[in-house]
Each structure stands twice: as structure tokens, then as C-alpha cells.
Amino acid sequence: MNFEVDICIVGAGVCGLAIARQLNQSLPSSSIALIEQADSVGQGTSSRNSEVIHAGLYYAPDSLKARLCVAGRHLLYEYCRQYQVPVRQIGKLIVAQTGEEDTLSRIADNARASGVENLQSLNASQIASLAPAVRADTGLWSPSTGIIDSHEYMQSLLEQARGNGVMLALATRLSDVRPEDNGKKLELELTSNWHRKSAETSRVSCRLLINCAGLGALAIAERLHQAGVARSQALPCIKWVKGNYFAYQGRSPFSHLIYPVPDPTGNGLGIHATLDMAGNCRFGPDVEQLAHDINNEEVLDLSVNASRRDMFAKQIRRYFPALDESRLVPDYAGIRTRITGDGFQDFQIAEQQLESCAAIHLLGIESPGLTASLALAKHIAERVWQLELFN
Ligand SMILES: Cc1cc2nc3c(=O)[nH]c(=O)nc-3n(C[C@H](O)[C@H](O)[C@H](O)COP(=O)(O)OP(=O)(O)OC[C@H]3O[C@@H](n4cnc5c(N)ncnc54)[C@H](O)[C@@H]3O)c2cc1C
Numbered sequence: 001m002n003f004e005v006d007i008c009i010v011g012a013g014v015c016g017l018a019i020a021r022q023l024n025q026s027l028p029s030s031s032i033a034l035i036e037q038a039d040s041v042g043q044g045t046s047s048r049n050s051e052v053i054h055a056g057l058y059y060a061p062d063s064l065k066a067r068l069c070v071a072g073r074h075l076l077y078e079y080c081r082q083y084q085v086p087v088r089q090i091g092k093l094i095v096a097q098t099g100e101e102d103t104l105s106r107i108a109d110n111a112r113a114s115g116v117e118n119l120q121s122l123n124a125s126q127i128a129s130l131a132p133a134v135r136a137d138t139g140l141w142s143p144s145t146g147i148i149d150s151h152e153y154m155q156s157l158l159e160q161a162r163g164n165g166v167m168l169a170l171a172t173r174l175s176d177v178r179p180e181d182n183g184k185k186l187e188l189e190l191t192s193n194w195h196r197k198s199a200e201t202s203r204v205s206c207r208l209l210i211n212c213a214g215l216g217a218l219a220i221a222e223r224l225h226q227a228g229v230a231r232s233q234a235l236p237c238i239k240w241v242k243g244n245y246f247a248y249q250g251r252s253p254f255s256h257l258i259y260p261v262p263d264p265t266g267n268g269l270g271i272h273a274t275l276d277m278a279g280n281c282r283f284g285p286d287v288e289q290l291a292h293d294i295n296n297e298e299v300l301d302l303s304v305n306a307s308r309r310d311m312f313a314k315q316i317r318r319y320f321p322a323l324d325e326s327r328l329v330p331d332y333a334g335i336r337t338r339i340t341g342d343g344f345q346d347f348q349i350a351e352q353q354l355e356s357c358a359a360i361h362l363l364g365i366e367s368p369g370l371t372a373s374l375a376l377a378k379h380i381a382e383r384v385w386q387l388e389l390f391n
Pocket residue numbers: 010011012013014015016035036037038041042043044045046047048049050051052053054172173174175212213214215216217242243244285333334335336337362365366367368369370371372
């Protein structure tokens with residue numbers, strides 16, 4: 001089967017879904033197809049994260065991560081209110097021990113420079129009254145941090161996008177992409193039921209490809225480059241980094257999110273305590289480097305190795321001394337798509353433009369991608385407008 005659409009979005013995670021909804025609103029007369037290799041939407045990283053609505057404390061001021069996180073947080077709370085998506089603004093406590101005060105004040109300065117104005121410094125007794133199970137000497141309270149039911153959120157985005165005419169193809173993988181008609185269009189090769197015996201190939205031509213394929217996004221951008229399409233900037237190097245979670249069985253010892261100060265190597269936020277919408281507590285994610293040759297989703301092992309429990313317990317006890325290690329149970333893991341390089345790495349949005357068609361690739365969309373999703377969708381809609389393909 002061959003068909004033609006104006007815009008093809010690859011990947012129905014939270015970014016692809018938010019962008020489909022936004023472009024459908026911004027360009028109501030354009031036809032949009034959303035292509036997803038899994039049997040349902042949001043089965044990738046978007047359903048394997050902490051479900052935290054971040055305030056925007058840690059990212060370099062003025063970076064895409066900082067701007068889209070702060071703007072996205074406001075949009076997301078508003079969206080949840082409007083469309084009855086379960087959300088709770090439970091606040092987050094960052095706790096520090098003696099000797100870590102400088103790190104805490106750098107976080108506070110960075111947050112203010114990013115437009116987060118409502119952080120409060122806490123002393124040990126204020127921490128004890130907010131979170132009696134926590135032991136810490138000083139802390140920062142972030143009242144705008146919250147949690148969301150990410151599955152309900154993605155279903156809501158999907159309903160709106162589909163209700164307004166976005167076509168959704170599930171169990172369909174983008175297997176190749178190349179320019180056609182002297183750069184007037186892109187031709188996509190799609191394989192439906194690719195993981196079954198009944199696999200079938202079809203071709204779609206479009207004028208705009210939006211690549212939101214998460215872990216698969218870099219391979220698609222590289223494929224288009226190999227097919228002879230120049231890019232406006234060099235593509236980054238990306239590595240996959242696993243984040244494991246342990247559930248804490250029984251009643252949660254906390255009613256807020258509890259974070260230690262981030263890992264000094266800049267690798268992660270430190271093993272923290274999050275809550276889900278039902279009030280269950282889990283700890284994680286940690287940072288597990290994967291072997292270099294693990295860059296194919298089909299060989300990924302998403303199970304959590306129970307032998308990591310001791311390392312979890314050691315780190316958690318620094319701020320929660322009463323931890324009962326026997327209640328820590330391997331839960332789930334997610335994979336970060338992390339741009340490599342020294343220091344802070346931003347989201348990267350790469351463009352490839354031809355005669356009258358273009359591709360936009362979303363690369364390195366690790367945390368705070370869930371929080372930023374609605375602002376990211378608006379940002380992409382502005383870039384599409386600037387490409388003048390449909391105006
Ligand atoms: C451990 C962890 C914790 C996190 N915690 C938070 C948090 O608390 N708050 C927050 O804001 N962010 C958090 N994040 C980040 C957030 O989860 C991601 O930024 C976000 O989910 C990325 O969404 P996405 O749509 O880009 O990617 P994905 O959800 O991975 O979606 C990509 C989709 O593309 C599909 N796909 C891939 N290749 C193809 C192909 N060739 N053809 C068709 N389909 C394809 C995949 O099946 C997938 O469904 C966390 C991330 C991790 C890993």
C-alpha cells in the first residue's frame with residue numbers, strides 16, 4: 001500500500017504524541033500520520049521513567065532543557081487540570097549532609113537563573129517536620145515539583161490528536177527513508193507487523209518528517225544523511241544509559257519526593273525516592289553504563305538485577321537511615337538517550353532541508369522530556385512554521 005501525507009511523525013512516545021496534537025492544531029488543513037513500531041503508544045522510555053513534573057532546577061540557564069522544562073511544567077499542570085489527567089503537586093525536598101552545602105547553593109542559584117523563583121532553604125528541624133524519616137543537615141524545598149500519571153496523559157494526547165484527524169499506524173516500523181522527486185518529497189519505507197510472519201512493506205511520501213523515535217532517532221537521522229541529505233549541524237554521539245528502580249514495599253515513609261544532592265560526576269540526580277499516584281514509594285533511577293555494542297532495542301535487557309540492592313541501600317541510607325533493605329524489590333528500568341561530551345548536554349533538534357521537504361530530528365531527549373513535552377511541541381510547531389513548507 002502506498003500513500004501520501006503532508007507530515008509524518010515517527011514514534012508515539014510522549015514527544016511524538018504531543019507534537020501530533022500541537023501540529024494538528026497549528027496546521028489544521030495538513031494531513032498528519034503518526035507511526036509507531038510497538039503495538040500501542042507510549043511503550044518506550046515514556047512509560048519507564050519517574051513520572052515527575054520537574055521544576056527545572058539543574059539545567060544550564062537558557063538551554064532548551066531549562067526553558068522547555070519551566071514552560072512545559074506550567075503547560076502540563078494546566079493541561080492536567082483542563083483534561084482531568086491525574087496529577088499531584090507534592091513538592092520535592094533536596095537534602096544535603098555536612099560538606100554538601102555549596103552544591104545546594106549552586107543548585108539554588110542555577111534554579112533562580114532558570115526562572116524558578118520559589119525555592120526555599122530549610123534547616124534540619126524544618127526538614128524533620130516536612131519529612132520525619134529523613135536525616136539531613138540542610139535542604140531545599142521545591143513546591144512546584146509534582147507527579148503525573150504519564151499513561152493517562154499520553155492517552156489523553158492520543159485521543160485529542162486522533163479526534164482531530166491524526167492517522168495512527170501501530171506495529172509499523174520506519175525501516176528506510178530517502179529523498180525522492182529531486183528533493184520535493186521524502187519517501188518512507190514502513191514495515192507493518194515487522195515482528196510477525198505477516199510483515200508487509202508499504203511506502204509513504206511526505207513533505208515533513210518529524211523524528212521522535214527516542215532510542216531509534218539517531219539511526220533515522222544518520223540514514224537520511226547516508227541517503228545524501230545534508231544536515232544543518234553535526235549529529236551528536238549518543239550512548240544509552242540504563243536507569244534501574246527498586247520498589248519499596250509497604251507503606252511509603254515519605255509524602256514528598258526526596259532527592260539527595262546530584263552525583264558530583266554529573267551522571268545522575270542521585271538515587272532518589274519518588275511516589276506514584278497511588279502513593280507507592282520507589283527508589284531510583286541509578287546510572288548503569290551499558291556495553292558499547294548495546295545500541296539495538298532488540299538486545300536490550302530491561303530487567304533489574306537484584307544484586308544492585310546493596311548499592312541502592314548504601315546510597316539511600318545516607319538520607320534515610322531507617323531503610324529496611326528487605327523491602328527493596330527490583331521494579332523496572334528505563335533507558336536514557338544521552339548525548340556524550342564534556343559538561344552539560346542539551347536536547348538537540350537537528351534539521352535537514354531539501355528543495356521543498358524537510359526532516360526534524362529530536363535527539364538526546366532524556367529527562368526532563370516528559371515535563372517539557374507540551375513546550376517542546378510548541379517549539380517544534382514554531383520551527384515548522386519557519387520552514388515555510390505549509391504556509
Ligand atoms: C530512567 C528515566 C527516568 C526519567 N524520569 C523523568 C521524569 O521523572 N520526568 C521527566 O520529565 N522526564 C523523565 N525522563 C525522560 C522522559 O521519560 C523522556 O524524555 C521521554 O519519555 C522521551 O519521550 P520520547 O517520545 O522522545 O521517546 P520514547 O518514549 O522512547 O518514544 C519513542 C517511540 O518511538 C518508537 N520508535 C523507535 N524507532 C522507531 C521506528 N524506526 N519506527 C517507528 N517507531 C519507532 C518507539 O517504539 C517509541 O515508542 C526519564 C527518562 C528515563 C530513562
